[in-house]
Amino acid sequence: MQTSSKQNVLVLDFGSQTTQLIARRVREAQVYCEIHPFNISIQRIKAMAPKGIILSGGPSSVYDEDAPKIGTEIFDLGIPILGICYGMQLTSLLLGGQVERSDHREYGHARLIIDDTDEIFHGLLAGEPGHQVWMSHGDKVEKIPEGFIVLAHSASCPVAAMAHAEKSIFGVQFHPEVAHTEIGMDVIRNFLFRVCKCTPDWTMESFVSTTVEEIKRKVGNGRVICALSGGVDSTVTALLIHKAIGKNLVCVFVNNGLLRKNEPETVLAFLKQFDLNVVYVDAEERFLQKLKGVEDPEKKRKIIGNEFIEIFEEEASKTGHVDFLAQGTLYPDVIESVSFKGPSATIKSHHNVGGLPDVMKLDLIEPLRELFKDEVRRVAKELGMPYELINRHPFPGPGLAIRILGEVTHERLNILREADHIVLEEMKASDWYWKVWQSFAVLLPIKTVGVMGDERTYDHVVALRVVDSLDAMTADWSKLPYDLLGRISNRIINEVRGVNRVCYDISSKPPATIEWE
Numbered sequence: 001m002q003t004s005s006k007q008n009v010l011v012l013d014f015g016s017q018t019t020q021l022i023a024r025r026v027r028e029a030q031v032y033c034e035i036h037p038f039n040i041s042i043q044r045i046k047a048m049a050p051k052g053i054i055l056s057g058g059p060s061s062v063y064d065e066d067a068p069k070i071g072t073e074i075f076d077l078g079i080p081i082l083g084i085c086y087g088m089q090l091t092s093l094l095l096g097g098q099v100e101r102s103d104h105r106e107y108g109h110a111r112l113i114i115d116d117t118d119e120i121f122h123g124l125l126a127g128e129p130g131h132q133v134w135m136s137h138g139d140k141v142e143k144i145p146e147g148f149i150v151l152a153h154s155a156s157c158p159v160a161a162m163a164h165a166e167k168s169i170f171g172v173q174f175h176p177e178v179a180h181t182e183i184g185m186d187v188i189r190n191f192l193f194r195v196c197k198c199t200p201d202w203t204m205e206s207f208v209s210t211t212v213e214e215i216k217r218k219v220g221n222g223r224v225i226c227a228l229s230g231g232v233d234s235t236v237t238a239l240l241i242h243k244a245i246g247k248n249l250v251c252v253f254v255n256n257g258l259l260r261k262n263e264p265e266t267v268l269a270f271l272k273q274f275d276l277n278v279v280y281v282d283a284e285e286r287f288l289q290k291l292k293g294v295e296d297p298e299k300k301r302k303i304i305g306n307e308f309i310e311i312f313e314e315e316a317s318k319t320g321h322v323d324f325l326a327q328g329t330l331y332p333d334v335i336e337s338v339s340f341k342g343p344s345a346t347i348k349s350h351h352n353v354g355g356l357p358d359v360m361k362l363d364l365i366e367p368l369r370e371l372f373k374d375e376v377r378r379v380a381k382e383l384g385m386p387y388e389l390i391n392r393h394p395f396p397g398p399g400l401a402i403r404i405l406g407e408v409t410h411e412r413l414n415i416l417r418e419a420d421h422i423v424l425e426e427m428k429a430s431d432w433y434w435k436v437w438q439s440f441a442v443l444l445p446i447k448t449v450g451v452m453g454d455e456r457t458y459d460h461v462v463a464l465r466v467v468d469s470l471d472a473m474t475a476d477w478s479k480l481p482y483d484l485l486g487r488i489s490n491r492i493i494n495e496v497r498g499v500n501r502v503c504y505d506i507s508s509k510p511p512a513t514i515e516w517e
Ligand code: XMP
Pocket: 301, 348, 349, 350, 351, 352, 394, 395, 396, 397, 398, 438, 472, 473, 509, 512, 513, 514, 515, 516
């Protein structure tokens, strides 16, 4: 998608954990924003003609040998700049100020006393008692560069914010992007609207209309094929393309037999109302045949991924000529930058409906490339998807196969489906479903002894996994009320034949992962 024509603010990433958060805050203010690595060339910056540039924080000291640095030309472009934390220290150092080196980091709340309410602190209270802000820094600015003034201080930080008196260059030592900084959005808005003179035109309504136009232009009379999983990303992708080209979009929905109870029916029923051109493939037996005797989690993932690609290709060749492959790639997967994906991103190989283009040799259409997940949900709402579907929990590509430890068989799938269905019913009935990140049942590869009536039983164990998380990179087990846990356990043991014990998984990630395989 073409992005250069619209008003844009750049965030240059110096490795901070909160770089994406900065971009999301800017977009919350309805200004489009892109993240780029700190070492992007000055020519590319000029070509993009951003309305403003934000230099992110980062873990380095400006004095580290391999500290990420930029040239000073950026300060001569006449484009407003806001340096956050490391971004401010670097600005100070590059423009001739002094940065005091520290061998320990200072984390936590601080009270910011504003000394000057022009520009970025416009409309905020100056002087005591100050404002609560979040700091996380080692080094700090000791002496501001020539031409700068101090805008704010805190008890431990004499220069907590600074500005060049004439050029629009600002620095803040605290993090305006995090929720703990109460005045954070005010500072960001002031920078965007007072300093950069942006207009708030990034709305999901405008996104839908411009994207539909772009798809029309790009595809013309061509045909597009799209793999639908029923998840929000692939569904929104399909709905956007359908809005643009109607029946020239062919959606393939593969039932791999590893879906939750009633899942294929629910998804198909939902899609029907939009009159999408959907090819439904019942491939349960094919997948189960391939998974016969396989116990290793990574092997299961590979088999499922490969089988999916094979089926998708077969269907594509049946539909006649196609020109484009649609994918629901999101912005966090696109950003080429220094930080983002921690090591956990590669611990398990993730086979989604992605991974197709190499094989298919088709041009790609990725209408969600610019969006964060929360924006996709807003587009989904705009397109008329119901709350239940938009906000449902993530479900892994390999489905129930990685929630059945050991071999995947019809019998085990049936047990897990029933148990999992009860988990979801009770979570929804108690409203806890909407408060947690994920909730599901896992079937363990062991049997234990129990007693039912006068009979001794020797049956399966189901583990219940419910976690809180913001982005799945870390997670904590949810503190569900005991009576809810009790109800789920009772119902599973009473209603699902073959299960006589339920355990609650109380491990956090790391060191555990959310899924069991
Ligand atoms: P883990 O288990 O790695 O999961 O803590 C993190 C998030 O990713 C989901 N997940 C997957 N999603 N294909 C997917 O599409 C996969 O192979 C896969 N494995 C894990 C998991 O449900 C959680 O939301």
